[in-house]
Amino acid sequence: MTALEINDLGYSFGAKRALDGVSFALRPGKFTALLGPNGAGKSTLFSLLTRLFVSREGRISVAGHDLAREPRAALSKIGVVFQQPTLDLDMSVMRNMRYFAALHGISGREAQARSERALAQLGMVERAGEKVRDLNGGHRRRMEIARALIHEPEVLLLDEPTVGLDFKSRQAIVDHVHGLAERGLTVFWATHLVDEIRDYDDVVVLHRGRVLAHRAAAKLREGRPLAEVFIEMTGGE
Numbered sequence: 315m316t317a318l319e320i321n322d323l324g325y326s327f328g329a330k331r332a333l334d335g336v337s338f339a340l341r342p343g344k345f346t347a348l349l350g351p352n353g354a355g356k357s358t359l360f361s362l363l364t365r366l367f368v369s370r371e372g373r374i375s376v377a378g379h380d381l382a383r384e385p386r387a388a389l390s391k392i393g394v395v396f397q398q399p400t401l402d403l404d405m406s407v408m409r410n411m412r413y414f415a416a417l418h419g420i421s422g423r424e425a426q427a428r429s430e431r432a433l434a435q436l437g438m439v440e441r442a443g444e445k446v447r448d449l450n451g452g453h454r455r456r457m458e459i460a461r462a463l464i465h466e467p468e469v470l471l472l473d474e475p476t477v478g479l480d481f482k483s484r485q486a487i488v489d490h491v492h493g494l495a496e497r498g499l500t501v502f503w504a505t506h507l508v509d510e511i512r513d514y515d516d517v518v519v520l521h522r523g524r525v526l527a528h529r530a531a532a533k534l535r536e537g538r539p540l541a542e543v544f545i546e547m548t549g550g551e
């Protein structure tokens with residue numbers, strides 16, 4: 315069973331075709347990049363995977379659960395960090411975690427234990443008492459990732475999680491997310507930054523709503539610089 319499988323998925327905004335015939339499956343416990351230039355359809359795909367948008371075209375299956383037929387079961391296996399941050403700046407890190415836990419029906423000691431575990435996985439335990447407002451951009455992102463793990467999902471979706479961050483903060487996030495994949499989580503990371511792919515196991519290249527390639531990152535790197543291959547695939551956009 316694959317962690318995430320998509321078959322012939324399509325989506326339009328009116329006359330605008332945002333996704334067309336998208337099919338692929340992610341290898342479980344791997345770190346896969348969804349690489350594509352701005353406007354490729356990455357965020358639209360994430361909206362469909364989290365049922366913010368619903369499409370009648372195609373099928374999505376999460377850990378063996380059909381998203382349309384068993385939405386609750388499927389969604390319980392997905393954790394997501396959206397492109398736009400959704401943190402409450404005036405709450406402490408721990409309050410944010412506990413609040414999110416409550417939304418998932420997790421309370422009391424269990425919520426505390428899970429919050430601590432998730433924060434530890436992102437190296438954020440020492441920050442538990444700090445207000446989100448006082449954290450730097452990298453730590454805010456890490457707190458959002460920790461929060462997305464509170465219900466112990468099997469698949470973690472990250473939409474451009476390093477945009478706007480400095481190199482060191484980006485690298486810290488990549489390293490922690492690698493740690494999550496090593497512990498068995500299936501990670502799907504959307505990015506338009508071609509230099510980030512050196513950090514991944516697999517790459518799905520999305521362009522104008524279509525999958526151009528899906529392969530091991532090492533294969534995409536073979537011989538030629540990755541940037542060159544990507545520019546050729548997407549026509550330099």
Ligand code: ADP
Binds near residue numbers: 351352355358359
């Ligand atoms: P990416 O995340 O890869 O940058 P998006 O999924 O945001 O791409 O957008 C894919 C395409 O769909 C783009 O052409 C974008 O302009 C269009 N699009 C996205 N959201 C909407 C919307 N709410 N209404 C109309 N068009 C949209």
Ligand code: MG
Binds near residue numbers: 356357358397473474
């Ligand atoms: Mg986007």
